[in-house]
Amino acid sequence: MASPILTNSLRRPRLFWLIILSLLSPLSANSSDFNTIIDAARGQTVYFNAWGGDDKINDYIAWAGGELETRHGITLKHVKLADTGNAVSRILTEKAAGRTSGGSVDLLWVNGENFAAMKANDLLQDEAWAETLPSWRFTDAEALPAIRLDFAEPTEGRESPWGRAQLVFTHDSQRLPTPPRSAGALAEFIRVNPGRFTYPQPPDFIGLSFLKQILLETATDTAPLYRPVEQADFDAVTAPLWDWLTTATPNLWRGGKAYPFNYPTLRQLLGDGEVDIAIAFNPADASAAIARGELADTVRSYIHDSGTLANVHFLAIPFNANAPEAARVVADFMLSPEAQLRKADPRIWGDPTVLAMHHLMPEDRAGFEALPRGIATLSEADLATTLAEPHPSWMKAIEVEWRRRFGGG
């Protein structure tokens, strides 16, 4: 530890006691454990399988790789994926082939259904490692339960939180000055402006998320949505959603006879002026697209008054990772205030932090408070109303029913 900082903090009595306390607490045992992990990690190579469709994110991961190399002697290789499911397939194949160590994936960017499937099929590290990371102390699972509940699935410490996402709508303020801010208002907008709205076709993740959003807004009782779908009367609970869709579909883009295949395609339709509203799962998405020249600079984002779906994305270590120690060190670094601050900067990436401001050192907190917002990014206060993700089993059931009603032609 650098001495100026130590002497500086010793001058402040409260901090002094805090340090003494922390040395006596169980946390210190953890950090000494973690030091052995850091030692073991030196010289290892981490194959980090993560979506590679955004050059800002790729640059951020490359920066983290440089830092990890100088600090811990870890080589971070970003395996750029078009679809996380392909990495899950690879891990599954390795399990089927009896490869219990020396696997090809060390660290995986994952959440929701993919995590639930990996957990259920024993494709993850057995240990509850995530909450033993030194950086875990900067989070607050009381204030942000989603870091322990991934789409209502308990993480049990088998994935470490990385960033937050929230469903946001984007609109071109020049063409549509006052966007509809509820499921009801959206239905009215679609009726009055036929052909100017659509959503990505299920089974696309964002398309299904949009359906869940409408269901949460229109359902008479949302409590059953947070339990497995088998325990509920699916038809009764989801009836308002199908009513909403049956009315809206003839007036969707292309009369509901075609849908964009995923959300980037939908964003393109907004850029091309074919629709007036697009959907994204990252609050900074529109700002980034404006900076890239894909959306006009008059595009803004908004959320529905009752709040929108929010979730957390994570880093997980497969059961057969070749460098599990180094993978933990990487996950810890990614959760550190320094890395989280850089990630939250819209000029770098613009991914909201999972850390709790009240657990940070004042200077780190100040850093977060001083972050600029993107031109089309809502403030934290505007994003404050969120809806928790329903139990993952609903996703599948809604997809099957959607296919039956709208997908078969």
Next chain:
Amino acid sequence: MRPDRFTPTNGAAIWAGKWAANILIALALVAPVLAGLLGAVLPAVGYFPALGGEALSLQPAREFLATPGLWRAICLTLFIGIGTTALALAGAFSLLIIAGGGIGRAGWLRRLIGPMIAVPPSAVAIGILFLLAPSGWMMRLVSPWLTGLTQPPGFALVPDQTGLALVFGLLAKEIPFLLLVSLAAMATLPARRIIATGAGLGYGRAASCLFLLLPLVYQRIRLPLAAVMVFALSVVDMPRILGPSLPPPLAVLAVEAFEDADLARRFPAAFAACLQIVVSLFALVIWRMGEGVTGALLQAVRRRGARLRLAPLITISLACLAALPVIAGFAGLVAAAIWSLAGRWFFPATLPTALTLRYWERAADLAPAMVNSILIAVISAGLAVILTLLLIARGGSWRPLVYAPLLVPQVSFVLGIQMALTMLWLDGSWLAMVWIHTLFILPFTWLILAPAAAGLDKRQLAIAASLGAGPWQRYRQITLPLLAPAITTALFVGGSVSIALYLPSLFASAGRITTITLEAVAFASGGSRQMAGVAAMLQLSVPVLIYALLQSWYRWRYGGFAGMRAGGLH
């Protein structure tokens, strides 16, 4: 059929060589294809222990057969496969006739269409969508000065639910491919004499081609035609862009099931993959029956001595229609090139309103991936050609296995091979990468080289033998040089196929070896047309380079041979 079969009379060396060839074929071809097939079939009947499937069951079949709209999806798939093949054939043949029956003047055509073969299908689809969409380039060219529109209109040609837009997009890829293989087949025929014979009997050029020349060409391109059909039946990325999607074709349903995060869906997905094989075989049977009917009709017309005075007119109009998708494909590529430089380009601007080099600056980071891609393409195309020549020389009943990578849906085939590679601890190695690429190139090198070898004039070998040349000398000095045009074509097509492989590379490389297509597909998954544009240009650059190199090598090596000058790179 086999111009140069080794005979056992040539002693131990040849005997050993034959066994070496057998072992090579078994290891490189038979073993992985069987692994791929097992990987496709076993989960379809409920067997996949890693997911708890320990016993055989019909549950996967039941589950997938309950998919809403499945039968419509299957009919649609058949329509797209057969329709694309028939139209591509008609288009390629009519272009062939107006290009002079492939005699002499076809060189310019070849140079123009060669690179088109190497364009990734998704790039063609994105280009055509950008051309024809209501907010697309065509509309931007006439807006707002002609249409008065500042906002795109509501009607749409693409994406469409009938599958016609998809067929149009597929034709942009397949007409050039069929033209290329037809020209290659034509080079082995005395086309000029055949047409002269027709003229002597009082038939016009179009009628001579149709009655005399094209049936001979057709016999030689049946394999490539089958490949066209199977590709149209199984393509996944193009329908996602051009439609239909309610329901999508069968192959898309299968891939969706494989991509489902719920791993239990792998069982019905595997069944879908097997169903896809059955549908492909069924389509081939329908095509075979259609061949019989068309052949009989043609013969009846020929017997009656019809002069087909309308034939030139029909051919010219057909050729014009056939040129449309190809031109659209080119225009789409031009659009992709412009997009790769576009800073901002909003409706209704005809050209970008701001330009940027930002995306091309990123491309510099891709140099290592580019080197890997070139190495893998060159090595595996070379290996595939050698393996094909071995298979041709050796004969044997394993040869249909060559087609397995085309017939079995890629995602299930690749998973089976990947399992075998993982068990052997070969995943992530260069050996695995080259091996899997060779396997996927093999159907194409085979369908180019096998008919060319079958069409060789055996009398030349007999003359060489009578002059005392042994089998190896005959092979090296007669057979190989005569096959040179076909070999260069096979190398080019093989290299192009290798460059474009995504899923097989993703699995075999295990993230250890990166290629230009792995980077490009990840790069383009963010959905920006700018990035997709750069990616398409990068993917295209390697095959074009290979094309130019092979073309000049061929000129240098065979330019002095009068009889082969017409060949060039087919």
